[in-house]
Amino acid sequence: MSYIPTIGLEIHAELKTKTKMFCDSLNDPREHHPNVNICPVCTGHPGTLPTINKEAIRLVLFLGLALNGKVAEVTKFDRKNYFYPDLPKGYQISQYDEPLVSGAALNGIRIKRVHLEEDAGSLLHKTPSSILPLAKGEEKGGGSPYSLVDYNRASRPLMELVTEPDLKSGVEAKSFGIELQRILRYLGASDADMEHGQMRVEANISVRKNESDPLGTKVEVKNINSFKAVEAAINYELSRQEELLEKGERVIQETRGWDDIKQKTVSQRSKEEAHDYRYFPEPDLPPLVISKSGINLEELKDAIPELPSPKRERFMKEYALSFEQADILVASRAAAEYFEEAVSELKTESVPDMDKAVKLLYNYYVTDFWGILKEFELDIIDLKDEKVTPENFSDLIVLIAKDIVTSRNAKDILRHMVEEGGDPREILQREGLEQITDTSELEAVVKKVIEENLKAVEDYKKGKSASLQFLVGKSMAILKGKGNPGMLQEIIKKLLV
Secondary structure: OOOEEEEEEEEEEEOOOOEOOOOOOEOOOOOOOOOOOOOOOOOOOOOOOOOOOHHHHHHHHHHHHHOOOEEOOEEOOEEEEOOOOOOOOOEEEEOOOOOOEEEEEEOOEEEEEEEEEEOOOEEEEEOHHHHOOOOOOOOOOOOOOEEEEEOOOOOOEEEEEEEOOOEOOHHHHHHHHHHHHHHHHHHOOOOOOHHHOOEEEEEEEEEEOOOOOOOOOOEEEEEEOOHHHHHHHHHHHHHHHHHHHHOOOOOOOEEEEEEOOOOEEEEEEEOOOHHHHOOEEOOOOOOEEHHHOOOOHHHHHHHOOOOHHHHHHHHHHHHOOOHHHHHHHHOOHHHHHHHHHHHHHHOOOOOOOHHHHHHHHHHHHHHHHHHHHHHOOOOHHHHOOOOOOHHHHHHHHHHHHOOOOOHHHHHHHHHHHHHHOOOHHHHHHHHOOOOEOOHHHHHHHHHHHHHHOHHHHHHHHOOOOHHHHHHHHHHHHHOOOOEOHHHHHHHHHHHOO
């Protein structure tokens, strides 16, 4: 029997601020030495008082406006009480009934609220011999397991976005998360790197038989650390709940974790309700009136850049790209802007076919250029202003479009550009990579290849088209990649009639 899924997401993202949420300790996710960026406030010492980070407020409002949400006129912070070893105060300063933003939407999914809170610290679970030198007489692996606490992350500004239960599948949740991550990066609000814990997804999942039935028992799944895992965890949990109901058993309201190795959810604890946290207004922080916060909402609205979705639609229309091609480009704001700058430079050049040239630019950009960047562990921003400017990249595409350089040698030129910079035309001349189009020179090479590869010649005459490409490849090897492939093909066909 088929069941109707109901899914809501809770997504946390660490914000890119200089300091933490309620103190002046550095907010540096790259700090690997434990307990360096801490102070009496973020480690919960008695008598210390929090101070609201204005930039964190601004970034949440920026996101809320970008998602067409309603900004609260007055907001407040609350204490969320629960004990955990990496929560130094024994409670978390969060927001409960008066969030900063409400009523937003993304990908057709309603967003109930976006609020601010402080992050907890982090635990490192170890056995004695895994960190410390063995004591005299101690056997390797002996002793009881223990945990170390690092408070560097404690009190970092953490945005939480809560959707309405509008999602219906794992793939829809994955798509929502990816789009939100892109928007956070476009706005400069968060790096939202899931691999490093800067963005975390939790899913609330239930199933029911009919639309008219009340919602099923909700299960929360935590510890989801990749978008692939978001889809897998939701799909698994939907199947698990459906199987329970088919057996006549009931779904227990609980919190479950995602085991990425076993690809299954595992029970962690009974699900807490809001009253379990004993929320009450944070007595050390007065309500915040947004109009008196020093944050200009109109200026924030004007500062919202073109976001991924409208940019994707425009790229499809202006550059005749498919949805998939445009989606690859808009995944990074810097990558999309570089592409546009290169295209604008291309339009100032004289190329035989502008549409073909734009497609060439796209293909070399997302395959060859990005491939070399990955090889050298570089980002487009590392090269944009010096070694491989959009203008220089466009110049390389012009050389290809005009048949001045072959595809193979264009890749060599691009590698030179990444390694040392420079004008592609100068590299072309310096390295002697200009394409050979002299018919007599090409024909002399082809005749030599034909004489040395008689079996391939016979195969070609028998109708094996792959043999033609083999002969072209042999000719290109002799010409060191500088021969015109189209001309070589025609010469081979002519000589083997």
